[in-house]
Structure formats: structure tokens, C-alpha cells
Amino acid sequence: MMDSMIVHSAAGALVEITDVRKSYFSNRVETPVLHGINVTMQRGDFVAVMGQSGSGKSTLMNILGCLDTPTSGAYRLAGVDVGAQSRAELATLRNRTIGFVFQSFNLLKRMSVLDNVALPLIYAGVSRSASRSRAQTQLDKVGLGELASRQPNQLSGGQQQRVAIARALVVDPPLILADEPTGNLDTRTSNDIMALLNELNRERGQSIILVTHEPDIAAHAKRLVRLKDGLVLYDGPAAEGLRQLRTDDNTASASEVSQ
Ligand SMILES: Nc1ncnc2c1ncn2[C@@H]1O[C@H](COP(=O)(O)OP(=O)(O)O)[C@@H](O)[C@H]1O
Numbered sequence: 001m002m003d004s005m006i007v008h009s010a011a012g013a014l015v016e017i018t019d020v021r022k023s024y025f026s027n028r029v030e031t032p033v034l035h036g037i038n039v040t041m042q043r044g045d046f047v048a049v050m051g052q053s054g055s056g057k058s059t060l061m062n063i064l065g066c067l068d069t070p071t072s073g074a075y076r077l078a079g080v081d082v083g084a085q086s087r088a089e090l091a092t093l094r095n096r097t098i099g100f101v102f103q104s105f106n107l108l109k110r111m112s113v114l115d116n117v118a119l120p121l122i123y124a125g126v127s128r129s130a131s132r133s134r135a136q137t138q139l140d141k142v143g144l145g146e147l148a149s150r151q152p153n154q155l156s157g158g159q160q161q162r163v164a165i166a167r168a169l170v171v172d173p174p175l176i177l178a179d180e181p182t183g184n185l186d187t188r189t190s191n192d193i194m195a196l197l198n199e200l201n202r203e204r205g206q207s208i209i210l211v212t213h214e215p216d217i218a219a220h221a222k223r224l225v226r227l228k229d230g231l232v233l234y235d236g237p238a239a240e241g242l243r244q245l246r247t248d249d250n251t252a253s254a255s256e257v258s259q
């Protein structure tokens with residue numbers, strides 16, 4: 001059995017993926033998507049992942065989230081060899097270690113905001129009353145304490161994403177995975193959500209991996225990982241990576257013009 005002390009211990013990398021390859025198979029035809037990815041992430045990192053559509057961002061996020069397994073290569077999460085876990089152990093590891101934030105919020109429509117946020121605690125075996133009280137505290141922290149009894153469809157998009165973030169945080173996982181979390185939000189609301197993620201990263205040391213196609217959003221991260229055709233094209237400080245991205249884009253559009 002896994003001890004939660006392991007998950008929260010400060011020693012070692014939080015995420016360590018080594019030569020991860022992923023192919024999809026249909027009718028025995030192999031489509032390779034990830035061609036050997038190496039990424040190490042320490043606790044407290046804030047990483048933006050960018051890359052053109054089809055470059056493998058979601059495939060990588062699914063592997064990082066223990067929702068899919070690599071075809072080959074190794075993944076250690078909080079010191080645990082993910083490939084060696086049983087299905088049940090993996091579910092426990094995922095529940096304790098990772099909070100997910102999706103582009104489409106994924107809130108349950110028929111439940112109150114409070115019960116949506118309490119759900120991961122219920123799954124983790126916490127009593128209903130304790131779950132609700134911790135959910136309320138978490139909602140207060142994202143500034144939505146007074147809207148706890150509403151249904152998700154009675155909130156704006158930005159408020160719904162705050163609820164989703166509260167839900168992702170309620171078990172206090174060391175890692176937040178967010179796939180295009182601002183993809184359905186306007187610029188101002190996106191900036192509010194990024195400010196909230198920044199605050200969590202700074203004040204609580206929560207590690208964040210965030211997929212985005214917008215340089216302005218990626219600029220909130222400390223580090224940028226750029227994927228191209230299933231390989232890491234850049235991995236380093238976000239500011240330098242975004243400068244390179246601008247140069248690459250200018251070169252690409254200049255060559256289009258000259259064709
Ligand atoms: N379940 C799947 N079966 C087959 N091919 C897939 C599957 N999921 C993704 N792909 C393919 O893998 C490639 C990478 O997809 P994805 O990881 O979703 O890229 P991104 O998120 O960067 O747009 C694409 O060519 C896509 O068509």
C-alpha cells in the first residue's frame with residue numbers, strides 16, 4: 001500500500017519520464033506519436049507545454065495523468081514507478097497525487113458547486129460532512145465561498161473554472177495537470193485564472209503542468225516545454241522559449257510569403 005507521506009515527501013523529482021514512446025494501434029497498424037520524451041520536473045515547477053495541433057501534447061498529458069500508459073519508457077511519479085502499479089494502486093496514486101483541470105470544466109450539472117468540489121474527497125473515503133467542510137474551505141480560497149449552493153450552470157465560465165480548480169485542489173495534490181484550461185475563456189477571465197494558478201504555485205508550492213497554444217498564457221509559467229512531432233523541441237525558461245517561438249513563427253511565415 002502507498003503511504004501519503006511518500007507522495008508529499010520533499011525528496012526526489014516529482015515527475016521523471018525517461019525515453020517515453022507512445023504508439024496508437026488500429027487494425028495492427030502502428031501510428032507512433034511520441035518518439036522518446038525525457039522530462040524531469042521538481043516540486044514547485046510551473047511548466048507550460050506548447051506545440052502544434054497533433055504534436056502529442058494531450059497524449060503526453062494522458063500519460064502524465066496515469067490515464068494512459070506509454071508503449072515503452074519509464075514514468076516515475078512522486079518516486080513511484082507508475083508502470084509497476086496495479087490498476088487499484090494506480091487509481092489511489094492518481095487520486096492522491098494529481099488534480100485535473102480541463103478546458104470544458106467537466107463539472108457535474110445536477111450537483112451543487114459544493115458537492116462537485118467535495119467529490120474527490122468522497123472518492124478518497126472521507127466522510128460526507130468532513131468532505132463538505134473541506135470543500136467549503138477550498139471554495140473560499142478561490143473566492144467562490146458564497147456560491148457553494150448554486151448549480152454549475154448558474155455560474156459564468158470563469159467561475160466554473162474556479163470551481164474546477166477548487167475540485168482539483170481539494171485533496172491537496174502535489175501536481176496539477178491542466179489541458180488548455182483557459183481555452184473557453186475570454187482574455188480577462190483567462191488572466192484571472194492564470195493569476196490564481198500562479199498564486200497556488202507560489203504560496204502552496206503546487207506543481208503545475210499546463211497545455212496552451214497561447215504565448216500570453218504560457219508566459220505565466222516558469223518553464224516552457226515545446227513539442228514538435230512527438231519530440232521535445234525546447235525545454236527551458238519560459239521567457240527564452242517564447243522568444244525562440246516568435247523567431248520560429250516569423251521565419252515560418254516569411255518562408256510562406258516567399259513561396
Ligand atoms: N486514441 C487515439 N488513436 C489513434 N490516434 C490518436 C489517438 N489520440 C491521438 N491520436 C493521434 O496522435 C497524434 C497526437 O495527438 P494529440 O496528443 O491529441 O496531439 P495534441 O494534443 O498536441 O493536438 C495525432 O496525430 C492524433 O491524431
Ligand SMILES: [Mg+2]
Nearest residue numbers: 054057058059
Ligand atoms: Mg490536445
